[in-house]
Amino acid sequence: MFDYPNGLVYVGRPIADLIRYNAERGECGPGEVEEHVSKRLRHMRAGTAHVFQRERADGSVLEMRGQQLPGGGFVTTFTDVSDYKKVELALLEANETLEQRVAQRTAELSAALEAQEFARCEAQSANQSKSRFLAAASHDLLQPLNAARLFTSALRHQPTLDAESAQLAERIDTAFRVAEDLLESLLETSRLDAGKYRPEPADIGVAELIEPLVQQFSLLAQRRGLEFRVIPSRAVIRSDPHLLRRILQNFCTNALRYTRKGRIVLGIRHVGDDVRIELWDTGPGIADEQLQRIFDEFHRVDGASPWGEQGLGLGLSICERIARILNHQLRVRSWPGHGSCFAIQVPRVRIRARDEASVPRRSMLVGDLRPQHVLCLDNEPSILEGMASLLTRWGMSCDLAANRTEAFDALLRRRPDLILIDFHLGTGPDGIEVLGELLKHCNPAPPAALITADASPELKQRARALGLPVLLKPVRPAALRALLSSFARRSGGPAPVLDETAKVEPATSEATGVD
Known part of the structure; x- marks a missing residue:
């Protein structure tokens, strides 16, 4: 350790010589050599215990411990503690810089979180801008599309229409229907991605859930020579009726699009505590390698529709998104060349036999x-012109109003059996507010429905709270006819009577925002 020369250390050598040798080489620190020797000899004679460390010229550190022996004498040990001191120094430096490093790391994390939050806000803002654009565009696009579909539907019901013109009108209506379906699919996908849908579960009878589907699709199936069969059920399920019905609508649309002949069957199976709603068709079926991809966006299976229809590949993707929101399980089975079965599993509500009468059920047929x-x-x-043309073909009479003032004038001229009102009426009161004013002057109040291109959950909730049916633009003639039929079945009594004692004060054009 001290690298003493040969012959320097031997038994009987005075300890003072060794101390002096170390002092001369600087091992004892600065100062006079003899002073170092005298001090250490005094410690030994006095038996003073000591411990100290000294850093040598080469950077190593020695620890010296001196202690008196029990039988007389004094022992001194020298230990190289260089590695220990390095670790100790590193720990000291670590402690000294810990706060600084923690502050630095905290600043880095804060910056990263701020960047992440900024990116999230940017993405959310972009998504909201997209949603606002699509909502605005949908209203502007759906308005003329709605009018066009009403006109084509009225044209197709012309009794004097020749075969060639009827076929042309049918093709025009098909083209509008395809455009409508594509636009609605894009808008619905955007709303789902933006998290606009909030499930509102309720107990609903399967019959009540399926009835609108029969009204919507049975006529089309009949025109295509397909049997559209519904297996009756008195089961009650727990789900969001609107969202679940949307899934079943997409199932039916796909089945009617690809089935050339045969039948489409809609029914249920009891699976434990659940109900599985199944739609079977006799279409071309789907190959096994395609089954895993049919729920992907914009994916379309091989094979064209025998009816010339072409989807966008979003219908089943929308089903998958809605099922995820509802926490329902989707299932598909297919047999190429024979058909397919699409199903969704829904919780079943167990009811007692005497409670079945309280479950809402209606006739499965659309009355005249x-x-x-x-x-x-x-x-x-x-x-308005398209609606009038269609309604008169169905044997209805109608008054048309473009604003609140005209609506009150029409109300004074003749009492309506029912009211169809748009939600966005310009810069004045909205349709629900105007409808409330109109209904105050009728006793009893006639049934009414809201017609709008606004598919926001807020509006639907507002209308639902008032018991007001909503038809989304572009209005499907079959859906409108089904609604009118349901009104006719419910209101078999006399027409509502106008409250002649009420003072009717139509608003001015300035108040309604009408030019």
């Missing part, structure tokens, strides 16, 4: 329309 007088309020003249 009886003559009714309809008040139509919409600020788009083309839609």
